[in-house]
Amino acid sequence: MTPGRLWYHVRRSRGRDPRAVLNEALGWRRLSRWRNPWRDDDPQEVPIHVVAGREHLLMTAWMLSSFHLQTRRCWRVYLHDDGSIGYNHRLHDLRRLFRIRLIPRSQADPLIEVAAHGQPGLRNLRASLPLMLKLVDVRIVNSAPKVLLLDPDVLFFGRPERIIEWAGHKDDHTMWFNAEPDDPSYIDAATVEAHVGKPAWKGLNSGLACLPLNAVDLARCEQWLLAFSELHGTTWATNWRVEQTLYALCAAAHGKGGLLPGGQYEVSLRSKRNENGISRHYIGAVRDRFWAEGVQTLKGQLRP
């Protein structure tokens, strides 16, 4: 480690919970001692899609470890590179642990250019907003009729029965999302209801989502994008909630499913997680708790 790098780490660690600093620093080492016992089983039919960058690889590894640990089965993982991963040696560690397929940005781009030819608005937005990969790329890299969308900053502490059940039923085409106390949607419920003709899903968070892909209609997303940008006169490209808003519109139009119970599948800004919770999405302001609380809880469960 160069002195400059060390200084960067010291400065970055100032004011952080010491447990978070330690757990993050030892993250790869702890995972390298773990052997995923379900790694070589037949993968589930429903794949997991994760959008991540270089900075999120370790979080992704812990998120996937916790999910495999709690579900006790093998999952196929599609890791959508936001463009920053490139050739990263940590991919070898991830591949050793999970059945991962990396979708390099350089090869996803031409695919999207062709496949989303009729949706220039979505394509432009995707080019400027990496979070849009969660919508566009997940829909176009058509790996299975249903997919599980997970953010790297989600951890599982209990068995997610609802998700396992959903994944196990081929004919279950319901949509499920994390529930957030504050509605992150860009458009108010009344407008959605008026436009879509069905009730809006308030408080939808796409950090954890069970998606039947036929419910994600990119052509309609393009229409909504045009309609609502005119309506609000705002720049969509600067709005990081746009992908969640589009998912909320898709969910409202689909109308089947709902939000996962917030007590079990937690998205909150509280410092402590719900002890009986199944998962927690460590959003923005509590991101450090991912390491200080989440990984601290899970590290003992990863036995060699």
Next chain:
Amino acid sequence: MLWLVRHELRFGLRAVWNRHRFAARLRAWQVPPHYPSETEVTLCLLVGPFQVGMAEWMLATWTHTTGREWPILVREEPALNDQERNRLRRFSSRIEFVTPEQALTRVVPLLADRPMIRAFRQHHWIASQIIDFPLLCQSRRWLQIDSDVLFFRRPQALLDWSDERSEQPLFIQDAGESFDVTFSECDRHFQCRPYERVNLGLAALPRSIYQPDRFEAWLRTPPLLGAVTFLKPQNLAAIAAAALTHGSRGGVLPAGYQMADSNPPDGNSVARHYVGRVRSLFFTQGIPQAARTVANLPS
């Protein structure tokens, strides 16, 4: 300087010793003038400056064990200098060097309406194994041999393939399966079961293996889109070979063509591919054995 020392010592002291011990012999080796010229099949290599030494050994053992002079196409990646080119020129009077820039001007225009192939080629030079060779090679069939392969006995299977004008693709069989794809995915995306354990390090391929329309479509499928970049050419070849032969099994070189492991070459070894983690054995085991086997290497 430190980097050079580390690079030189990366395979250990014995590797350095062997490399220098036999270097003079190798440098003195020439293709015997009585060797007939092969005309039908080209030998294609993907070589960079750091592989020139290994490529020399590969070409010496290949030429010696086949007893022929082969036309050679060297796809440079990155570009070689004149000194390095001269080291390879002595293995054939019909050797063509293609630099990355030349490849770009010759290959990319042919991929104008193939964005996925173009992106794959742009993403990693390894794609040249399956994209550039078919487009650059003048002959209808070619042998593709990595620089980390050594030949110890006459490669009769490859010579038969060459002489019989076979259109069946042939591959050395890998130690393990590198294509992580399920049967249901094969049926859904490729409508065939790819050849198993394909390794492109030593392969005999007809031009028909290059199926641009299908490549373009296959590269859009999740199993290939998400395949390990370095293994993608051989994954693509495994599907193309299966589609070409309508799923019939075969296309595997006999057991004498081996992926190297820690055991030394035995009496059955025709060729060994010293790939990845066992690359050091190329120098510690392979070169001494090759020097013994290739009887006309001057001592």
